[in-house]
Amino acid sequence: MKSNKIIFWVSTVLFSLFMLFSAYNYISSEEMKGAFVHLGFPDYFRIELAIAKTLGAIVLLLPFLPSTVRGFAYAGFTINIISAAVAHLAIGEPISSLGFVLFAGVLLGLSYWSSLKLENK
Template identity: 50%
Template sequence: MKALKITYWVTTSIVALMMTYSAYAYLTQPAMTQAFNHLGFPSYFRIELAVAKLIGAILIITPLSSRIKELAYAGFAITFISAFIAHTASGDPVSIRIMPVVFLVLLSVSYYTYYKLPKAV
């Protein structure tokens, strides 16, 4: 039980911290504007995605109902899959394409362990 709880909190924290950092980067770093342009996305999408990532990061670490957490998990899963597709379609190297897949695996472990833990988490 203790290992399960540690696995849940470690994977969830990594995902939440990475989403928070990427949201910050989307809003403050000019390189991210260029990256979104490279992928063919408009500038406003970068801002919308940053806000969604911040909200999702808060939702997956706070003790809310499982239905709300499921929406955040689903949103992140869609984001990671879409990022992989966008980077692949734009011809980015494998080193860039693999990161969304790594975070999708971490998210999956977090989701799996969330449902294996007693509901008092």
């Protein structure tokens, strides 16, 4: 059980930091603003996604919230990761460009899996 707790916290903190960093970049980086234009998304979507990622990361880090609330954050992040991969591939980027997306997906999967293990002690 202790190893599940370690896996949960390490993967959840790393994933949340990754999402918070990307949310910050969505707001502050002109390069990210250009990336959203390149992907064909309207500018307001960049702001909405930054807010959603920030709120989702906070939800995952608060252990006192009910698992149903965290479940919505996990579902939202899963949709986000799949959508990011589809968006990049749809404009013709190679699969090799999805390194960060795959890394985030692995961290999210580890966090979710270990959270289930902890709930079913």
